[in-house]
Amino acid sequence: MPGEILSCIPLAWEQAELLKKLHLKPDSEQGKEFLELAEKARKVASPKALYIVGYVEEKTEETVRVNQITFTSRILRVNLEKVERVFPYICTCGVEIDRAGLAGKDMLRIWWVEVIKEMALTAARKFLIQHLQKTYGLDKLSSMNPGASDASVWPIQQQKLLFSLFGDVKSLIGVELTDSCLMLPSKTVSGFFFPARTNYLACRLCQRVNCPGRVAPYEEDFARIYHSPEK
Numbered sequence: 001m002p003g004e005i006l007s008c009i010p011l012a013w014e015q016a017e018l019l020k021k022l023h024l025k026p027d028s029e030q031g032k033e034f035l036e037l038a039e040k041a042r043k044v045a046s047p048k049a050l051y052i053v054g055y056v057e058e059k060t061e062e063t064v065r066v067n068q069i070t071f072t073s074r075i076l077r078v079n080l081e082k083v084e085r086v087f088p089y090i091c092t093c094g095v096e097i098d099r100a101g102l103a104g105k106d107m108l109r110i111w112w113v114e115v116i117k118e119m120a121l122t123a124a125r126k127f128l129i130q131h132l133q134k135t136y137g138l139d140k141l142s143s144m145n146p147g148a149s150d151a152s153v154w155p156i157q158q159q160k161l162l163f164s165l166f167g168d169v170k171s172l173i174g175v176e177l178t179d180s181c182l183m184l185p186s187k188t189v190s191g192f193f194f195p196a197r198t199n200y201l202a203c204r205l206c207q208r209v210n211c212p213g214r215v216a217p218y219e220e221d222f223a224r225i226y227h228s229p230e231k
Contacts, residue, residue, distance in 0.1 A: 003088075003166050005173060009127045011045050011120055013038070022115065024037035034112055037102055041116045044100045047124035048173045051132070052087040052165060054192070056080055065193075069161050073154040076144055077127035079194065086194045087132055088165050093120035093187040097176040117187040127190065138195055147181065156181045162190055 015026070015035060024031040033074050058065040063072050064080055068087065080086065097117055103109040132138055147156025158183040176184045183190065 003050050003172070005052065006124075006128060006131060006193050007046060009047045009049070009124050011042055014121060020124055022112070030108075032126075037105060037109065037112055038116055040100070040102055041097050041113065041120075044096045044119050045116075046094040046096045047092065047120040047127075047129035048094055049089060049091045049124045049208040050130060050166060050169065050173050050175075051087050053191060054086045054088050054165065056084050067165055069165055071158055071226075072115075073144075073158070075153045078193070079144060081208040083194050085191045087136075087161060088192055089128060090122060090163075090166065090173065090174055090175055090183075090188065090190040090192075091124040091128055092175050092183075093117040093185055095125070095185055098185055100178075108223070117185065121189065129193070132193060137228070140196040140198040141193045143191050144192050145189060148191070151185060161190075161230075171231065202223075 014036075018038060019026055019031055019034070022034065024034055026032075026035075052067070054066040056064060056066055057068070058070075059077055059080070060078060062074050063070050064077050065071070066086060097113060097119065097120065103113040129141055144154055146154045146158040147163060147205060148154070159177055163169050163177050166172065169177070174185075175188050
């Protein structure tokens with residue numbers, strides 16, 4: 001099942017907000033250089049989202065089978081307790097920015113390009129959420145992503161199973177999965193969207209110290225709910 005591809009995703013940003021994010025002044029030489037780079041990237045960028053409709057076919061204490069593929073994660077199992085339909089997805093900034101070679105070998109420009117790619121990924125993810133909500137009459141959605149927390153939550157190795165739901169992902173949206181289960185381009189995310197019944201955030205289960213991507217603190221009581229065998 002190849003799934004549905006969402007492309008032609010609008011990519012726009014407020015210059016002042018973008019400069020503030022990078023602590024650059026608009027009238028500085030670096031500020032002007034970055035804005036020029038950002039505009040070139042915007043013109044070539046093509047963020048994309050790929051998703052399918054998945055149906056929960058079977059559950060055990062530690063596994064969930066979706067579209068004939070069995071995923072092992074107690075946390076996923078708990079989150080899908082009362083869910084029958086999920087939306088496996090892959091969102092990416094696209095390969096176009098990297099192919100344009102905008103950064104060269106300058107370390108500062110390489111970092112700037114990574115920031116721009118992150119914004120392109122954010123645009124793709126938001127676009128997909130809005131599409132799912134409108135198309136399927138959904139209100140609030142939660143997401144789980146392999147490797148996005150402690151290994152006990154949903155091991156990153158399960159990326160291979162997730163990708164197998166889509167077929168040839170590289171030919172569809174240009175995303176490759178490495179032998180170590182990392183995705184290329186680097187600013188790519190995959191997982192399941194599902195109707196939210198709790199305010200699930202993987203960070204609330206993760207005890208990883210000094211994680212740069214943390215958006216919420218670890219909560220022992222929250223983690224206990226998910227890891228409790230009675231749940």
